[in-house]
Amino acid sequence: GHHGANHPVKDLETGKVEITSQNHGFAVDGKSLPSDVEVDRINLNDQTVEGLRHKTKPVFCVQYHPEASPGPHDSTPLFQEFRELIEKRG
Incomplete structure (x- = not known):
């Protein structure tokens, strides 16, 4: 798991790195995902x-x-993308 601040996370689509705060004890195994789900950010x-x-x-x-x-x-684009998804579906 990861705890604390200053964890660099890379967006695999854009290559942009976000500096994040984290508090989790588990991680997803990317190999366990179904074929219609993809990893798009890594630590x-x-x-x-x-x-x-x-x-x-x-x-x-x-x-x-x-x-x-x-x-x-750094993570402002996540909120923008979420808003755009909601507006498209609205």
Whole structure:
């Protein structure tokens, strides 16, 4: 698991690195995922799974605190993407 601040997480689609705060004791085994779910974020310290995305449905998740405000703004795009998914479905 990961606990504390300053964990670098890489978005595999964009290559962008987010500095995150985390508090979890378990990690997803990327090899255990069904074929319609993909890993889209990894922890750069130990290469563990930090984010998943469904390939055909508007579903994604992260295993860290996606803080957008106040403080670091690295994860702001997650909130924007979530909002866009909701607006498309609305």
